[in-house]
């Protein structure tokens with residue numbers, strides 16, 4: 290069994306979760322579920338980024354302590370992931386004591402191995418609290434941060450501890466040139482261009498900020514500072530494995546970090562450099578997904594109101610929202626979402642195509658064969674299934690989630706076409722028992738495949754279908770992929786089900 294340790298970014302605990310956060314969690318969850326289907330030993334980490342100026346300011350604005358704010362917000366995030374069916378194994382918070390101790394241990398390990406990787410320097414620059422980063426001239430447009438134009442940049446003059454990132458330029462170039470490390474390719478090219486433009490040392494402590502992990506060594510002036518929030522946050526992936534306690538190597542390194550394109554460079558350059566400086570193994574792969582854009586624009590306070598996350602989950606249920614985002618927004622680029630598009634996909638793909646297929650096949654099995662799947666040889670639908678399953682596996686392994694979802698629906702459409710062509714009700718009427726067995730057997734096998742292929746995209750519906758097919762009262766989480774490649778349906782006792790995706794009722798008085 291291969292180990293598969295997958296992580297997402299940890300979210301800033303300064304506001305409630307929005308569609309962008311949900312998109313990343315759904316995508317990573319789909320990958321985690323895919324690897325479980327393949328039989329991997331999956332560990333899926335999510336969490337909260339709770340220190341730093343941004344969180345401290347948000348707490349100040351509410352007149353509460355940062356800890357009270359982050360306790361509340363972390364609970365909201367966790368509740369939301371539970372509602373959305375995110376199958377995380379661990380929920381990390383950077384205010385947890387073991388994490389704080391782990392960060393200090395990592396810093397000390399770097400001091401011990403490369404004492405001059407850290408040095409003191411007086412520094413001046415424009416700081417964006419939204420990004421928690423100093424900004425270079427090219428990242429400032431009209432005097433504002435290009436990513437957070439509504440926030441005012443702060444001019445900071447501080448004496449800080451610095452990390453000698455410039456020393457790791459060649460290391461970072463080699464690492465990011467390795468195929469399969471920084472993906473998709475568009476992201477890798479961005480990172481390589483950034484490395485080629487030269488890496489500058491980075492300030493890793495903050496003056497006059499109480500909310501953070503104390504840096505273990507005072508400055509020569511005697512002043513104590515806290516750790517810059519990214520130097521505290523990135524190690525969460527490592528401290529979650531128990532680092533520095535013995536045994537952390539059983540899980541570390543991560544097989545995959547899933548993050549957004551805005552923070553890919555921190556994961557592909559700074560984080561590996563920190564690990565290299567500490568002499569620790571590097572993560573195997575970083576995937577920088579694109580942005581979910583409401584009507585083409587970045588999530589903002591107003592779009593959060595126009596497309597509220599909870600309202601979206603309630604509208605057609607968590608499965609439908611997950612399917613919509615992962616199908617509609619390419620996992621390797623940006624994509625737009627709207628209410629209209631959500632409703633269209635719900636009706637066309639889920640209610641009419643998939644839900645209807647499941648209902649009618651199960652109803653025909655009940656009607657013509659008392660629910661028992663007849664023995665019958667392979668048909669053209671099995672050949673279509675073989676092809677779709679192979680293509681889907683390749684696309685999931687390449688993390689092209691939107692394509693894999695489309696491939697599963699190719700099979701849904703093939704099955705609906707098969708029903709229409711074979712018209713089992715006509716076979717029944719004509720007394721063509723062998724033909725009817727063949728049709729129903731092929732359709733049952735196809736539904737088994739679909740029940741497995743939809744696990745990453747519609748986990749709840751997949752499980753309902755699994756049970757209706759007579760495969761078990763609960764759907765096992767692990768090792769189900771062989772049922773997609775070679776489904777065994779014969780003699781299963783199936784049951785009819787209510788529509789998996791009911792159509793919203795048309796209000797009375799509305800013309801249809």
Ligand code: MSP
Pocket residue numbers: 297298299300301308309310312313338522523525547548549550551552579580581582587588
């Ligand atoms: N706290 C940092 C991450 C530290 S990881 C060691 C952070 N937090 S965040 O809350 O701003 O973003 C969390 C994740 O959500 C990031 O990967 C970010 O790219 C992603 N998204 C935020 N808005 C997004 C969209 N509109 N669309 C898709 N994902 C985006 O950054």
